[in-house]
Amino acid sequence: MSSPHAGRHRQLGLTDEQTLQMYTNMLLARKFDERATLIQRSGKTAFHISSIGQEAAQVGAAFALEKQHDYFLPYYRDYALVLSVGMTVRELMLALFLKAEDVNGGRQMPGHFGYRKHHIVTASSPVGTQVLHAVGFSLMSLIKKQNCVAFVTFGEGASNQGDVHEGFNFAGVFKLPVIFMCENNRYAISVPEHRQVAGRVVDRAAGYGFPGVRVDGNDALEVYRAVKEARERALRGAGPTLIEAVMYRIAPHSTSDDDMLYRTKEEVEYHREQDGIASFRRYLFDCGILNEELDRHVTDHVNREVNEAAKYADQAPYPAPEQALLHVYAESAGDDGCRS
Secondary structure, three states: OOOOOOOHHHHOOOOHHHHHHHHHHHHHHHHHHHHHHHHHHOOOOOOOOOOOOOHHHHHHHHHOOOOOOOEEEOOOOOHHHHHHOOOOHHHHHHHHOOOOOOOOOOOOOOOOOOEHHHOEOOOOOOOOHHHHHHHHHHHHHHHOOOOOOEEEEEEOOHHHOHHHHHHHHHHHHHOOOEEEEEEEOOEEOOEEHHHHOOOOHHHHHHHHOOOEEEEEOOOHHHHHHHHHHHHHHHHOOOOOEEEEEEOOOOOOOOOOOOHHHOOOHHHHHHHHOOOHHHHHHHHHHHHOOOOHHHHHHHHHHHHHHHHHHHHHHHHOOOOOHHHHHOOOOOOOOOOOOOOO
16 A cells, blocks of 8 residues: 555655665765775774764755856765765765865865865865855855855754854845755764754844744755755755754764763664655655665665775775875976975
8 A cells, every 4th residue: 555645755746766865875875885894994084973863854955056057065974965966986985085086186074075066165174164155155056146055064063163153144134045954863873952052042033033944954955845845945045044953963973982982872873764765765665766676786886886986996006105295386387296
């Protein structure tokens, strides 16, 4: 028997093919994430920061935006987002291994995305600074009449940073075309949400003169709807929107974290059962878009893509030592980046 909610995606303007691609992207991000953790544990890379539990919201948001037109300012867990707006899993693996072919030249920490072709704005390590950058990009797009939005993500812990509030205020005053999405995963490293935020993140929008919307971050279609409406609002000149997508960080904060020091296995397992990928899979089955055979095909394809990407990146060359100064100092024609 099909669910009474089957067909929600069509009401939102999504095709069956698009929803199947959404599921594929979520699965690809999850499989990359799991493999990246294994690679780090094997000693081949130094560090990995996981997004397990947050993929549904990221994919839902990405599909509501326009690739290579809107500007994307992700935070360090947004593998599913960047995969959905143009990056490949091979490119993520090259970044993980810090190899020369990485689009950032092996220069960024893992999870610090940047890709000009796909309008992914390079990240900085200080928490929350991407919000100010997004406001700047939205102001630029407004001045140049580009008819696009800037989309930026951050965690509930970052929502307390002064940069975030300055960004909110400036965007609210000038009604800028920017969408702020807080991926509230309940923990700022080891600090639980109730020790980070008095009240709700979403309620802060009212103080800056624009709407706030709170959604279930495990429901990709609900996030899609909220982001789509926020984009339409921004493009008609009505200003920014704050979206608080509530979810749960299933993995530890990073591969350097022992999360059992501040939460229990029972708590993690409870939230694992609410996983957005599993619920989206059930939805696709209810709609008749997915069946066991097609699901196996999709999973096999994703596993093969991750395996090939990991093997390629592992064998790819590292940057040459003399390239360390490239893109640091101004260079003349024919300069090879060497400095005496």
